[in-house]
Amino acid sequence: MPHQTPLYEEHAGAGARIVDFAGWAMPLHYGSQLAEHEAVRTHAGLFDVSHMAITDLGGERARDLLRWLLANDVAKLDERPGQALYSCLLNERGGVIDDLIVYYREPGNYRVVSNAATRDRVRPLLQEESQRLGVTCSARDDLAMIAAQGPRAAELVEQLFGDQAAAALACKPFQAALMGEVFAGRTGYTGEDGFELILPADSAPDLWRRLVAAGAQPCGLGARDSLRLEAGLNLNGHEMDEQTTPLESGLGWTVAWDPADRDFVGRAALEAQRAQGSPWRLVGLVVEGRAPAREGYTVHTDAGDGVITSGGHSPTIGGPIALARVPAAAKDDFRVVIRKREATARPVKPPFVRHGKVRV
Amino acid sequence: MSQVPEDLKYTQNHEWVRLEADGSVTVGITDHAQESIGDLVFVEAPEPGTSVQAQEACAVVESVKAASDVYAPISGEVTEGNEALADSPEAVNSDPYGEGWIMRIQPADAGELDGLMDAAAYQQLVADEG
Structure with a gap:
């Protein structure tokens, strides 16, 4: 049996075509993928992305851990709480295990959002390394995630959250803020403005329904894929995999070469490829x-x-x-x-x- | 529930077949098929004059998600492909048994039509596939 997200009943109740995606029962579309795509480009769409893996890292050495495991450098986030960073997680050969977003919440406190398909590969890596460095590693499977995307997404968030939304609405792309119990990142996978809303699983169905009632179009994995393709965004397992480096995948810009004395997993292999030319x-x-x-x-x-x-x-x-x-x-x-x-x-x-x- | 018109014949591959007054047959994909494939964005119908064998892949319908073959329900010669679908593939979604027809075939042996399913049998097939 595939896993179900906290929003499964919402999808089934709305007549979505459900498919198995990486072991999760997810909506492919709710009737028309093209209409859903269009809604995100012109208005606002909603995606259930609760199948993604949210992992919190806490402790003095959380920063060291991420500077070692990630090809991008979380030191760029220092002094900038609420700031997010996109990075690849590499193997020793420089191949891409996963791409992920890491949010810096406060000193010694980071939130990592990684892909559903690589959950069983990435989580043990984070856990092992956490154990080694005395970092607390919490798999936040108690949380759900809803992406509200499109030119009207900010309006909907304001409408639903009122004054609570002020900090989130002030966020620039790749920044996050709290709205009550909701962790809101101004991020997404569509090429439009929008938010990824992380909240307790129990609260997710209610927020989903209120967003739908406010006019957001529920969207499935089909539209998610056509939107990210138009936005030119990579999908792990397609543009990159463990046999492919960031330099071969259009992701060279996410590799932090400086400072030169920061070693990270895969660095030596990437340096060699960089010298030779990909x-x-x-x-x-x-x-x-x-x-x-x-x-x-x-x-x-x-x-x-x-x-x-x-x-x-x-x-x-x-x-x-x-x-x-x-x-x-x-x-x-x-x-x-x-x-x-x-x-x-x-x-x-x-x-x-x-x-x-x-x-x- | 998808529509399964009573007056048509059907194949295992979810094509429908209508026998026309001139002895040719019109072929398309069923309502059930268009629904499972999703929004169509491209249809490649065969050229007139193409000889086809029963069960041979001879047209392609592509949705946003994937490409699917359309098979000749019977052997014969293609007399017409629906050229309008080049510009409006979505007609297959909105009107699978009308504007969304895909090709016309002149059967080599009209007797082959007897081997196709009637509406009741096709409905059963769809139900069995769940």
Whole structure:
């Protein structure tokens, strides 16, 4: 039996098509993925992301632990309580075990939100390292998480939380604040403004219903995927995995090389690849025609073949887009093989869509 | 509950088949099929003149989520593909038994139609698949 989130009954009651995602019974859509996608670009959508793994780290050496385990450097968060950081968690070969967001709450207190699919890989790593350094590691499976995303998301939060929302509404992207018992991060996975709301599981159904009543559209995993693809955001297991480094996945910007004396897991391997030059790079592709160019399809280029890591129909653009891993030297002549036919493609720098606007 | 019109024939692969007055058949995917596939964004219908064998994949419907093959319910020759679907694939979702038809086939042997399911049998198949 797949796990159910605290919001499962809300999804089932609304007639969602439920699918198994990484061992969780999750909504794929509530009728129309395209309508849900559109709601997030123009209004506000809601996602149940309670299947993600929330882990709190506490103690004097929590900062040391994260500086050792993460490729990005939580020292950037010092003196900035409420600030969040996106980072990869690497293996010794520089391969990506997971990508995650870490929030700095106060000295010696961090909150890590990592992926559902890697929960059983990441949690033991955090626990082991915590034990070694005397850090308290709490798996917060008592919490739920709701993402409210879209140009009207802030309005809805204000409407529901009133004066309590002041600090959260003042947050810039990648900052978090409390609204009563709700931990609100101005983060998301859609390319729109919005919040990820972390709260006690018992309180989640009530907040979900109130957000729906206020006009937010419940959205499933389908829209979540098409929105993140348009936003040019990587999905672990697709753009990167344990055999792929951040430098090959368009995530070089998340690696904190300085200070040079900070060692972190995977650093030596990454340094070597950086010196040699990565053989691959990740590009966005806008593909001609209407046929979706999907994950696994071959991409011919002037410098050899690459492969699509995520691809599909972009509702906002009205045609196929993709992320692809191609030879680093590829410059020209991109052609995607779609069922024995070739469709020319234009390489672009993601995002494809941001804040409701086409950017490519 | 999805619609299963009484006057059509059906296949195991969730296509519907309508016998026309001129002896050709019109083929599409069922309401149940469009519902499970989700919002369609692309349909590739076969070219007129294509010879098809029963059970042969000869068209593709793609939703936001995935690509699915459409199989020829019977052997014969394609006389027409629904070209309107190139610009409005969503017609398969909104009107699977009408505007959303996918292709017309001139059967090689009209007797093959007898091997297809009637509405009651198809409804049972959908129920069994849960």
